[in-house]
Amino acid sequence: MILNMQYDTPYNLILAVALSRWGVGFVLMDGKDTLADFGLKGTEGDKNANGAAEIKKLIDKYRPDALVIEDAGADDSRRSARIRSLAKRILALAGKANVSAVSIPRSEIRKVFFGDGMRTRDALAAAVADKFPDDLGHLLPPKRELWAGEHYRMAVFEAVTAGLAFFKISMRR
Amino acid sequence: MPSPQLPHHLKANRKRLALFQDDVAFLLGNQEGTQVSRYESFGRVPPLETALAYEVIMKRSTSELFSGMYREAEKKVAKRARALLQQIDNATGPQAARRRSALADLAELSN
Numbered sequence: 001m002i003l004n005m006q007y008d009t010p011y012n013l014i015l016a017v018a019l020s021r022w023g024v025g026f027v028l029m030d031g032k033d034t035l036a037d038f039g040l041k042g043t044e045g046d047k048n049a050n051g052a053a054e055i056k057k058l059i060d061k062y063r064p065d066a067l068v069i070e071d072a073g074a075d076d077s078r079r080s081a082r083i084r085s086l087a088k089r090i091l092a093l094a095g096k097a098n099v100s101a102v103s104i105p106r107s108e109i110r111k112v113f114f115g116d117g118m119r120t121r122d123a124l125a126a127a128v129a130d131k132f133p134d135d136l137g138h139l140l141p142p143k144r145e146l147w148a149g150e151h152y153r154m155a156v157f158e159a160v161t162a163g164l165a166f167f168k169i170s171m172r173r
Numbered sequence: 174m175p176s177p178q179l180p181h182h183l184k185a186n187r188k189r190l191a192l193f194q195d196d197v198a199f200l201l202g203n204q205e206g207t208q209v210s211r212y213e214s215f216g217r218v219p220p221l222e223t224a225l226a227y228e229v230i231m232k233r234s235t236s237e238l239f240s241g242m243y244r245e246a247e248k249k250v251a252k253r254a255r256a257l258l259q260q261i262d263n264a265t266g267p268q269a270a271r272r273r274s275a276l277a278d279l280a281e282l283s284n
Contacts, residue, residue, distance in 0.1 A: 012177070012178050013178040013179065028179075030177045030178055030179050030182065030240075030241075031177060034177065034182060034185075034240075035182075035185050036179050036182050036184070036185050037184050037185055037188075038185065038188065039188070061214065062179075065178075134189050135185065135188070135189045138191065
């Protein structure tokens with residue numbers, strides 16, 4: 001589902017966020033080829049309130065053209081109730097700040113990178129590290145073992161995949 | 174291709190090198206991490222000497238690091254060059270032709 005999006009507007013400064021159990025991964029893209037800022041805002045205590053507050057700070061600081069986030073409410077999404085609620089909250093925050101809010105289903109994001117969409121997060125992260133080797137190569141999380149949880153840095157890579165997917169989808173139209 | 178919107182990309186370049194603000198402050202000389210923070214958050218524009226030190230530290234050209242500011246400067250220069258082109262007389266000779274050519278090149282910059 002894509003919300004409040006005007007494809008004829010030349011979006012350039014994009015804040016893409018990815019939500020995880022560790023906090024909120026984010027990337028600020030100044031055009032599709034430049035990462036202007038990226039990182040993970042760790043959250044403790046009331047994770048949703050603190051995560052939303054961190055995103056609000058980023059929106060206020062950078063005033064992006066659009067905020068991009070994975071569609072946690074999509075039919076095929078398996079995100080937890082907490083993450084769905086935080087995603088809604090962040091979309092509302094963007095709306096309040098007059099920033100276009102765009103949510104893209106995970107399946108769409110994967111299709112943008114791999115036509116069949118049937119790849120793992122590790123493969124997506126590796127594709128992102130390939131595109132930005134200088135910026136992100138040294139941050140690529142080790143490949144997840146079956147018994148291991150997700151690496152905390154994966155949220156940063158997920159944010160970048162969402163941002164790149166946004167640029168690719170909007171350029172197709 | 175749209176122009177960069179941010180004045181510079183100092184923060185992302187620092188993160189690329191995994192440097193702390195205090196590291197950059199030390200490398201810039203006589204500066205504190207808070208000053209680097211001000212530069213990164215667009216609160217202050219680094220002076221030329223600092224910008225050149227950034228170029229050395231980040232191993233990126235100043236125009237690349239400060240791409241948004243560079244684009245703005247380019248647009249303004251192009252606009253002035255177009256204005257100057259309209260003002261200059263139609264003098265002939267190699268010097269005048271060279272001057273006109275230089276201005277015409279500048280006028281085309283932001284197109």
